[in-house]
């Protein structure tokens with residue numbers, strides 16, 4: 001519509017002599033713009049979204065959000081949805097937390113991007129790195145900032161190759177580490193990998209929680225990358241002994257152990273990092289999602305000795321936007337909110353409340369997970385799909401998992417209150433009944 005209107009106007013302008021054309025053209029151009037914006041304002045945003053924003057599936061949820069606050073998303077018409085996804089474990093302190101918003105505004109007014117990562121001293125980066133290291137064991141003392149979870153895993157794998165001078169990498173079935181080619185190479189799904197071959201060579205995939213397969217990690221292995229709790233597999237928790245034996249095997253053969261805590265980090269599983277639960281410390285920890293407090297940020301963290309490899313050759317690993325000062329300011333504010341509002345000690349209790357309410361319904365087979373990273377297992381993909389639609393109709397923004405179609409995800413902001421949990425469980429219960 002828009003293009004045919006502008007075509008007609010262009011033809012008309014072309015009939016006037018030169019001088020008049022320029023005066024008239026200015027007027028017509030103005031008119032043209034007015035008509036164009038009038039037409040555009042009548043094309044629903046949804047159509048423009050489908051036409052101009054590249055899609056990741058043939059059936060996007062397509063919820064138009066006008067604003068978000070706490071655990072709620074609001075449409076332009078004022079309809080309210082409870083966010084049970086948190087942008088996939090990002091909004092751990094809730095949407096638009098005033099303290100995070102203030103930190104973003106303050107930093108944006110001071111300076112935004114200045115220089116490719118690592119050259120200038122930028123206080124938001126330094127302060128966040130320092131804070132993070134106080135939350136981690138002493139061996140994890142050097143933070144390399146990036147912009148996303150995939151990028152964090154890319155950096156971690158490069159670091160492991162560089163340090164060990166080996167190339168083989170080990171990953172686990174149903175693992176998800178990101179969409180870039182290195183991260184995809186260690187995805188635990190053949191369906192995901194096959195479409196983009198060739199990927200990195202020398203990848204070995206083991207079964208999660210299978211101790212018998214650990215001898216397949218050898219002196220040729222540069223690194224083992226693992227989510228301590230597998231998120232997209234449908235929240236699969238590890239046996240404590242599995243992670244400990246994995247740690248020992250890596251140390252025995254000189255392979256580096258990478259824990260991908262992109263989804264589980266920053267309090268999601270009731271401890272600041274999931275690995276704290278299992279008595280196994282990685283050589284490299286990767287972070288993303290909630291780490292930026294709602295802004296794009298990722299990091300891989302290792303010892304100073306390990307990290308020094310990346311500076312040889314100089315600039316062997318660089319990133320323009322990694323550790324963006326506004327993202328770092330938001331990330332630091334989010335950690336401070338978690339501490340000041342004492343969110344983490346409450347998460348385990350909230351989990352119990354939620355799990356008990358869900359398990360009371362006969363359609364629920366199992367509630368898996370730790371903290372507020374839960375999978376409610378319905379045991380049947382079709383039933384899960386049906387339930388999924390019902391939940392959206394009841395104002396519940398829910399999601400499923402990449403590699404588990406029989407369960408739905410519960411990952412609300414950590415500061416959800418008991419009353420809100422009860423209210424949501426009530427709604428979930430009604431949907432399950434239907």
Ligand code: PMP
Pocket residue numbers: 088148149150151153176177178179227231232260261262263264288289
């Ligand atoms: N690792 C894990 C465990 C994840 O869940 C994700 C994202 N779902 C990633 C890595 C990739 O993070 P990003 O999308 O920020 O690249």
